[in-house]
Amino acid sequence: MDTIQTAGQRDTVLARALAVSKTFRSGSIDVTVLRDVTLQVRTGELVLLMGPSGSGKTTLLCVLSGLLRPSAGAVDLCGVPISRLPERAAGEVRRRNVGFVFQTYNLFPALSALDNVAEVLALKGMAREQARAVAGGSLAGVGLGARLDHRPGELSGGERQRVAIARALAGDPSLIFGDEPTAALDRQTGLEIVALLKQHVNEHRGVLLVTHDARLLQFADRVIEIDDGRIVRDESIRSLPAVKAVPTQ
C-alpha cells in the first residue's frame, strides 16, 4: 500500500480510483455512469460520498470495492489492483480487507445477533469458538452486549444496524464501505450509528459512506461530491468554510 506523509501522520491509501469510467449497456444504448473519476480513500478518515440520485455514487462504491469492474481506468484496493483481478481473486481481497454496512442490514433472520456476526467470521476461516468470542466482543463494542441471543426480528432498526456494523468490524477490516447506512433509521439513531462508525476510524482503518444526509458532515473528515458521474468536489472537511453550506439532498 502507498503511504503518504502528511502533517506528521502516516496515511495509507486504502482505495484508489484512477481515471475510472463505467458504462452500462441498456439495450442498444450505452449509459455512462462514471466519467474519469480519480480519488483516494486513506486510513484515519471517514469520507462521505455525496451527490444527487443517479449521480453514480453507488456505482462508484461498487467499482471501488471490486464488485464491479470499471470500463476504463484502474482501481487499487488495499494495495491490490483489484480491477485487473478475476472475480474470485477480488473476493479474496475483500474477504481480508473490507467490511460492508448496508441500508437494509441484510442479516439472516433465523440467526441470533451473535451468530450473524460469528458466521461471517467462520466463513473467513476463523475457528467457530474463536469466531463466537470475537463476535461477542464486537457486539459488545457496538453496545449490544446484552442482546447477543436476539434475532433481527427482535431488534429495533438501530440495533440491527449496530449488528451489521459489528459484523463489518468483526473481521478487523482496513476499509468499511457503507451504502446509505442511516437511510432507514430515524434522525437520532442515524447520527448515533455514524458516530459509532466514526469511533472505529483509526490509523489502520478508513470508512467510506455513500449518503444523501448532510447532517452526517459533522462526522466527516472529507467529502466527495459527485454529479453526473464526475467528481465535482473532493475536499477535506476542515478546509470547508461552512459545513452547513454543503447541499442537502
Next chain:
Amino acid sequence: MRRIAIRSILFDRGKLIASLLGVALASTLGFVQIGLYEGFVRSSSTVIDHVGGDMWVMPRGLNVIDYSQILSVGPRGLLFSHPCVADVRGLLYGFSWVQRPSGTRSTAIVVAVEPRPGRQIPWGHLLGNAADLNEPLRVSVDRTDLHKLELPSNPLGKNFEINSLKVTVSAVTDGIRSFTLNPYIFTSMTNGRRLLGLSENEVMYYVVDLVDRRCAADLVQWMRRYPDIEVVDSATWSRETQDYWVGGSGAGAALAFTAILGMFVGGVIVGQTLYSMAKEHLLELATLKAVGARPMELAGFVLWQVAFLASVGVVCGFVLALVLRRALSHVGLSVVVSAGTVSLSILATLLMCIFASVTSLSAVFKVEAAKVLR
C-alpha cells in the same frame, strides 16, 4: 454455512413442514413401490428359489414355472447316469380346482417335491406338523390364503376339496404367496399325484443337484438325447419366471411409473421450497459474497438444506413405509424391506433432492454481490 442453512430452514416452519412432507411421502412411495416390486419378483419365483437345485429339467419351450407340463420318467435314468449328477428330485407343480366349504369353486396350485435333507418344503412353517403331509390327502396351506379358502384362523384338521378329493389341513405356513394369487397347496408326492391326476412316476420337473457346477454345460449336452426337454440352470429359470410375470404383465412397469411419479411430485415440492428459500435470502447471500464468500460456500446454503431435508425426510418416509408394510401384509401384499430395496429407495430420494436443488443452486451461483448496493 451449515449453521446458516439449517437454522434458516428450521426458522420457517411452514416451508419446513411442506418440504419434509414432500420428501417423506416421496420416499415412502419409493420404499413401498420398490418393496412391492421386490415382493412380486420374489413371489413369482418363490418355489424355484426355495426348492433350489443346480439345474431344472422341463419340457422344451417353457418360459414360466406356472405353465407346467407332464414329464415322463425317461429322463430321470439318463440324468442319474451322468457322473456329475449328485441327486435328482421330481417336482409336481400344477393348477387344480378347489371346492371351498361353502361349495364355491376356485383354483389353487398344488406343489410337491421329493424331499432332500436340508431343504424344508414347504418353508415358513407356522402351525401343525409338516411330516404329517405324508399321510393320505394331508395338505399345507398358507396363512395369507385362509380367507380365500374359507378356512378359520386355526385350520388344522379342517377339510376342503381339491379335484373332488377331500383333503385335510395338517400344516400352515406363513408368507408363501403366489404372484397369480392362487393359493399354494403343499403336500407329498403321492398326494400330489392323486390331486393332479398323474400316474405313478410322472412329474412336472426334475430338479438336479450337481457334484460340480462346472459340469452344467456337459449335462446340457448330455441331455440332448431327449430333444423335447430342456435343461436350465436354477438362476436362469428363476429369472425367466420373474421376467414373465413382473416384466411381461406390466406390473413392474406400473410400480416403477408410480414410484417415478411420486419422486417427481416430491421433487417439485422440495424444489419449490428450496428455491423460495434461496430467493428470500438472496440479499443476505449477496452480502456474504460481497465480503468474499466463495461460490461453493454459498452453494452450501442450498446443499446443507437439501442434505437436512433428505436425511430427515428419508427417516420419516422409512417409518411410514414400515407402517404401510404392516397394513399391506394384512391384505396379502408383501413389501420387501431388504438392504437392496432400502439402499435403492434412499438413492432414489437423494437423486430426487439433488434434482430439486438444481434451480436453487443456479440462483445462488448467479447471485451478484453488487446486488446488495443500490
